[in-house]
Amino acid sequence: MPILGRFHDGRVADVHGVELHYLAEYETGSLLINAATDHHELARWPAADLYVVPGRRDELRLACSSASAGARVVVQGAENVARIRATLPVLQSKQRREAGRQTRLAVIATLALASVIAAYLYGVPLLANRLVGLVPTDWEQRLGATVATQMEASLGGFQLCDPDPDSLANRAIARFGQAAMAESGSPFALSINVVRSDIPNAFALPGGQVFFFSALLEQARFPDEFAGVLAHEIGHVAHRHGMEQLISSAGTGALIGFILGDMTGISLAAGLGSTIIDASFSRDAERQADAFAAAVAQRMDFDPSGLADLLNRVGRDDDFARALALLSTHPLTDDRKAALAELGAQRPDGLEPPFTTTEWRAIRTMCDRTAFNSGQTKTK
Structure with missing residues (x-):
């Protein structure tokens, strides 16, 4: 049974009702995006290029790094979101990696800010005599x-x-x-x-x-x-x-x-x-x-x-x-x-x-x- 969603191709304002299928091919497979009316293929996104963008609660928005910048697939409803996450486990691993990256960036930014504050409060005054x-x-x-x-x-x-x-x-x-x-x-x-x-x-x-x-x-x-x-x-x-x-x-x-x-x-x-x-x-x-x-x-x-x-x-x-x-x-x-x-x-x-x-x-x-x-x- 296909997963239903909406598709924006990123080029025009039209919104298409679509059926989403997972096609196992190569190493990670692809996400097939077919029109819900006549089932013809609108796009095929490599699973390795998929990533999640922020959306509303009970909604999953997917983008593809190899597609147009504004292209989106939107899946709504907790059941459909859970199904597509189970179908595309690569999303989970990417989100974990992204969360880890964000955490590392936050830690680095915090340490950098602390270093700047320490330099401002202690380092520069101590070096002021030499800087003169x-x-x-x-x-x-x-x-x-x-x-x-x-x-x-x-x-x-x-x-x-x-x-x-x-x-x-x-x-x-x-x-x-x-x-x-x-x-x-x-x-x-x-x-x-x-x-x-x-x-x-x-x-x-x-x-x-x-x-x-x-x-x-x-x-x-x-x-x-x-x-x-x-x-x-x-x-x-x-x-x-x-x-x-x-x-x-x-x-x-x-x-x-x-x-x-x-x-x-x-x-x-x-x-x-x-x-x-x-x-x-x-x-x-x-x-x-x-x-x-x-x-x-x-x-x-x-x-x-x-x-x-x-x-x-x-x-x-x-x-x-x-x-x-x-x-x-x-x-x-x-x-x-x-x-x-x-x-x-x-x-x-x-x-x-x-x-x-x-x-x-x-x-x-x-x-x-x-x-x-x-x-x-x-x-x-």
Whole structure:
């Protein structure tokens, strides 16, 4: 007794009522598809080429890899479906193989996803220090400019406290920066910007840019505190910690940027301008920056532990300010505080101070001036 079904030849929209027969020939035989009306043969599909496609419940849809792409045989009813499965055992073995293949693909995809997540969370941050060496300096400078632009937009713009690069305060700060970088071997030209902000903070960006906010400068009571923070931030520049942090934050996106040669900085820096302020450098990076500040203090007469004093003062004043300030982005642990005090005690005698009394007075008051154009932004 034939099995009844419907046949679509995949070429026209007509649907044929058919009788299905199994013809034993060769190794696996063939499925004969005959018209239900006059019993003439419409198609003959090799059983080895048959496969099941998704269908409704109590329905079996068969396709043939050697037939037209849209060709289908549809068998309905639990009894007919059971009969054709019993007639064509090759379908069962194919379905088992397909199920096994799908399971293997799912396992492989899961393992691949887990590998990507592990690389993103652990591998890339661990390799970030080595990857930094692969980044061309001009690219890093452009990345830093991109981040600075986004950061400026997120904070409502940067207004320099003193836009005159030849002022006493700016010349003193620039001289300090040059002296601090003198023995670092850094390829970057340092740009130190003191800008107006109610947030007590300071940070270094990739490519040599350092920003010192006026609210933090107002908290600095002594030149040692200002010099300690500034030297610490310059240390981040010298060690390229900003670029390292961007690679760690961007993860696999940074690697894709390297592979594709993205020299615009968009894929790596987009969206990171606002988050880099909130992200802390690693403990190793903070220790390196502290050690750099101490090395600078070996050549100038200031105590690098003034950094710890300023951090403590900022943290005591205001819980909200502390959450957004230097204490958040540069956490001061007891070990780090003790290390800074020890590094400060190792300074030799007879050193020149980083700033004269007149220079420090000019720096301390550079953000108090009101004669500057309120629309002036960073131009250095």
